[in-house]
Amino acid sequence: MDLKRIIFLLITNIPMNLENMLSPWAKNVSPSPTLAVDAKAKELKAAGEDVCGFGAGEPDFDTPSFIKEAGAKALAEGMTKYAPAGGIPALRNALAQQYHDLGVLKEVNPAQIVVSPGGKYSCYLAILATCGPGDEVLIPAPYWVSYPEMVKLAGATPKFVFAGDDQGFKVSAQQIKEALSPQTKLVILNSPSNPTGCLYSQAEMEEIVALACSKDFLLMSDEIYEYLLYDGAEHYRPASFGDDARDRVITVSGFSKTFSMTGWRLGSLVANPTIAKAVASLQSQTTSNATTFAQYGALAAVENWEKAMEAVTEMLVHFDRRRLKLLEGLQGIDGVSCLRAQGAFYLFPNVSSFGLSSEEFSARLLEEEKVAAVSGHAFGADGYVRLSYATSDDIIEKGLTRIKSFCERL
Numbered sequence: 510m511d512l513k514r515i516i517f518l519l520i521t522n523i524p525m526n527l528e529n530m531l532s533p534w535a536k537n538v539s540p541s542p543t544l545a546v547d548a549k550a551k552e553l554k555a556a557g558e559d560v561c562g563f564g565a566g567e568p569d570f571d572t573p574s575f576i577k578e579a580g581a582k583a584l585a586e587g588m589t590k591y592a593p594a595g596g597i598p599a600l601r602n603a604l605a606q607q608y609h610d611l612g613v614l615k616e617v618n619p620a621q622i623v624v625s626p627g628g629k630y631s632c633y634l635a636i637l638a639t640c641g642p643g644d645e646v647l648i649p650a651p652y653w654v655s656y657p658e659m660v661k662l663a664g665a666t667p668k669f670v671f672a673g674d675d676q677g678f679k680v681s682a683q684q685i686k687e688a689l690s691p692q693t694k695l696v697i698l699n700s701p702s703n704p705t706g707c708l709y710s711q712a713e714m715e716e717i718v719a720l721a722c723s724k725d726f727l728l729m730s731d732e733i734y735e736y737l738l739y740d741g742a743e744h745y746r747p748a749s750f751g752d753d754a755r756d757r758v759i760t761v762s763g764f765s766k767t768f769s770m771t772g773w774r775l776g777s778l779v780a781n782p783t784i785a786k787a788v789a790s791l792q793s794q795t796t797s798n799a800t801t802f803a804q805y806g807a808l809a810a811v812e813n814w815e816k817a818m819e820a821v822t823e824m825l826v827h828f829d830r831r832r833l834k835l836l837e838g839l840q841g842i843d844g845v846s847c848l849r850a851q852g853a854f855y856l857f858p859n860v861s862s863f864g865l866s867s868e869e870f871s872a873r874l875l876e877e878e879k880v881a882a883v884s885g886h887a888f889g890a891d892g893y894v895r896l897s898y899a900t901s902d903d904i905i906e907k908g909l910t911r912i913k914s915f916c917e918r919l
């Protein structure tokens with residue numbers, strides 16, 4: 510072998526530090542713990558275990574058939590090309606009209622709507638478009654697991670304000686006020702909430718919006734569960750509270766939860782023209798448009814709203830029955846307390862009386878009783894676990910029996 514070859518072999522065989530290949534963003538981001546619990550439960554199921562899964566973060570119904578048909582028709586008709594980055598014009602127009610009717614938009618201006626591949630991406634772009642290094646973002650806890658990670662990916666700093674079950678899992682305007690700093694750029698609201706299912710009242714929301722206006726920060730209102738409401742509860746859209754609010758609030762929603770369309774990947778965002786334009790630009794350089802033919806499915810839902818809402822009402826009948834079954838069951842277990850949440854499809858019982866961390870609690874519950882629930886720790890709230898009732902009545906009944914016997918043993 511010649512010398513050159515030997516040197517080549519020497520320098521190419523120095524073991525590489527693989528960790529050094531990763532960026533600071535990749536090193537700091539944690540994988541979604543809710544998806545992880547679901548994956549673990551599915552794995553156990555596949556191995557033949559009889560698992561009661563309460564981990565799901567998605568409705569267990571199929572997409573209403575007329576929506577599927579519209580998507581399939583668009584696919585058959587060749588809607589298989591790129592679309593404008595912000596969404597197909599017909600869908601942006603229809604959403605602009607709808608948000609105008611809801612008071613979120615002052616004018617029917619489709620340029621203020623951006624359709625994205627999922628509400629999750631809408632949230633990320635809203636944060637990326639408004640926050641950067643040096644900015645602080647206030648996140649009320651318990652929070653949706655992705656918010657802090659998204660804030661960090663934008664180079665900004667997440668700060669948390671906590672509200673336990675004693676305050677209905679809702680932070681007050683006063684708490685936000687005390688947590689503000691000159692660096693506070695954005696406050697994130699999520700009502701109805703994942704993981705708690707709780708909703709802010711009009712008065713509570715108004716106080717927070719007034720604070721945003723007087724203290725000059727932005728709000729991101731994640732309203733993905735806006736139509737999943739029970740007990741006659743009402744959803745309030747902070748962007749509809751006046752002209753200043755319309756400029757300050759970025760409203761995020763989507764089709765996943767309302768119409769059981771999680772796999773379609775379709776989210777929406779409404780913002781003032783400056784932010785909406787920035788969001789569309791960021792999207793055009795990262796993912797381009799949301800899947801073109803999928804948007805025609807969503808369009809069918811928005812254009813046939815009454816029919817779409819009938820399908821939602823039907824799903825809500827089942828969700829509500831399961832909610833009450835799970836709530837009653839949990840409240841009947843010694844040492845467990847649970848608020849009567851009025852939105853989404855989650856309950857967030859307090860299990861702190863057992864003296865375990867919520868991670869130990871959920872890990873042992875899965876190990877010993879084959880019940881999958883997500884630890885409250887993942888949502889910034891130790892002492893609680895999240896149970897999704899987007900599952901069958903049978904699973905709920907069987908799961909409750911197991912949770913009860915688990916708690917009795919502790």
Ligand SMILES: *Cc1c(COP(=O)(O)O)cnc(C)c1O
Nearest residue numbers: 627628629653703733763765776
């Ligand atoms: C599910 C969810 C979303 C977005 O879901 P997509 O499937 O990406 O549309 C956003 N926020 C919260 C709180 C959610 O639970």
